[in-house]
Amino acid sequence: MIDARRLSSRLGTFRLDAVSFTVPTGSYGVVIGPAGSGKTTLLETIAGVIPASGGELRLGDRVATRLPPEARRVGLVYQHGYLFPHLSVSDNVAYGATDQGSVDEVVHRFALHELLGRDVVSLSGGERQLVAIARALAMRPQVLLLDEPFSALDPRRRTVTRREVRAIHREWGLTVLQVTHDFTEAGLLGDVAILLDRGQVLQFGPPEDVFRKPASPYIAEFLGAENVLAGVARVLADTAPDWMDGASAALSEGHHAIEFTSGALRLYTVGAPPSAGTCYAVIRAEEVVLARQPHASSARNLFRGRVSEVVTLGAYSRVTLDVEGVPLVAALTARSVHELALVEGVEAFATFKAMAVHLC
């Protein structure tokens, strides 16, 4: 387990500011955030190479806030590997190893046999990352901290290595915390996602919650939500069902029918009553369905508009529909765009479910 409670540290003028989150024992956490948000500093503070200036850190069942790095049993893998250049690859892997069996196991699992005799300076960036991961695992850590560990690997090797790390994590019951810029990787690997910005944790929780229910429009935009609309929300009725007058069933938290207005757009959603004043509606582009004809469905939101832009990247297309001046972005396959003949200027209909609208 990694349990940070208002953990703070300082590196030059940068401050990691009272961050709190928990990655349960045997879970895989991912840290995401813009460049310079303090992701590496967070890992270094957990590893103990940057001393904590405040708060508490628990690793497993121990309070580790003041423990020296060598007493924490934390493996740290930097993006650039930091292999010791005066040692051979095999000496690097064995550097902190508990026994030869551990070395042999990681060498086998990451297929490093051919690299063992090589000089460290002759390795490629990807090979260095592999050796660095193996070196950290050979010491059998209780916590593994990975700072963009797969960034220099080619796509095939990245998939294989990611799978292997995930397998070791499961087999050994290892707690992992990985920094990544790749949201797909974060979604694939993570049990817990931690969003960091300017030294502070903005949001943490299961990746699907962080991605689908961002706590602020800034988070939504950072996480790549294309449709973030500012507007005003109002609860349609305090009792259920909302379409019948005089109904009496009281609503529990998070079950209100809500109308959200942004310019000419009027959305229907359900959830907790939003705070007064301006709020934001987030709709992921993947949730928006386009059609050339309106059709009846269970989706509560249906809008007519004109296609203002079509951007195609391989098999993926991003279509922007202008709905009375409000741009609504939908993610489609290129094939759907072709079959529906979606080109700039044509009329189209966008639908999405009330559940696809997240208010923050």
Added chain:
Amino acid sequence: MSIRPGITSVLAALAASLLLLFLLAPIGELIIEGAVPGIRQLATDAELRAALTLTGLTATIATLLGVATGTPLAYLLARHNFRGRGLLSAVLDLPLVIPHPVAGIALLLVFGRQSAVGGVLLSVGLRVVGTPIGIVCAMLFVSVPLYVSGAREAFARVDPRFESVARTLGDGAWSVFRRITVPLAGRGILAAAVVMWARAVSEFGAIVILTYNPKTVGVLSYDRFTTYGLREAIPVAAVLVLIALLPLALLRTLRGDRVTNVGGKR
């Protein structure tokens, strides 16, 4: 009006050539005139041989003392930000900026017979002034700042993340210093020690105040010059220059290495 790059290059080359000529002409003349007679004289001149041995030995002892005491200081300055760091650096540079005879006088004040420290040392049988110990003190004083400065740079060039990784792999601070920092900074530290040794060998001003006899090669060449004239001083001076060339060659070999930051980029 702008100067064309061609003219700038010619002017720069001319200035550099003049400087090189200024540096090389006296040394070249000295070697041409004195190297062969100096080497021949080594076989017959017992005083020159003794001076050479004494110079090598005292410079080596001073360098070893400098490495032993200056290395922790260099590491501290390279790795830690603390109050008074700037002042400490200035104090370390002080011996480089004061005239060396003045350094000799200052040392005499501390280690002379009349001084408290000199008195204590004498009481335990250690005489500094007029002995090889005085030569070592003078050499150490004037040359150790060069070692600390060089070693500090060598440590600073080692990316601290190598040390961080080693700590997480189970090494304590001392073990990391021994297994990671010193090997990675090793060539730079050795180069700094060579520079210190070379500077110690060539020291004259402070030594002549503290210990005129027994004579180092520098003092001997001065002695021959004042007693017998230029002709007699040239072979001794040439031998001193040849000794200084040896560490210089070693230094150039060591500086071929720049590998300390081996991250992921090739």
